[in-house]
Amino acid sequence: MAQMKGLFAVLAVVAIVLLAADSSSAVDCLSGTFSGPCWAWDGEQCRRLCREEGHVSGHCSASLKCWCENC
Known part of the structure; x- marks a missing residue:
């Protein structure tokens, strides 16, 4: 019985990680x-252009590039 509880706990953690x-x-x-x-x-x-491209938003990076979010 204890092994089943342990197996269930491991499967639950794996499912959460995958989600x-x-x-x-x-x-x-x-x-x-x-x-x-x-x-x-x-x-x-940058944000405006990313939204026009169909993305959620955008931001400038430290490398001075415009990155669009959720591509």
Whole structure:
């Protein structure tokens, strides 16, 4: 009986990990329309262009690129 409870606990943890991995599978991608370096003050333009491309939003990275969210 104790082995069944242990097996159930392991299966439950595996299921939770798989569900969490599936929900965070959305990745960011580079904007196809933003040109030039993406400075902090260009954030609103980056977000707008990403939304126009059909993505949720966008942000400027430390590498000065415009990344769209949930591609």
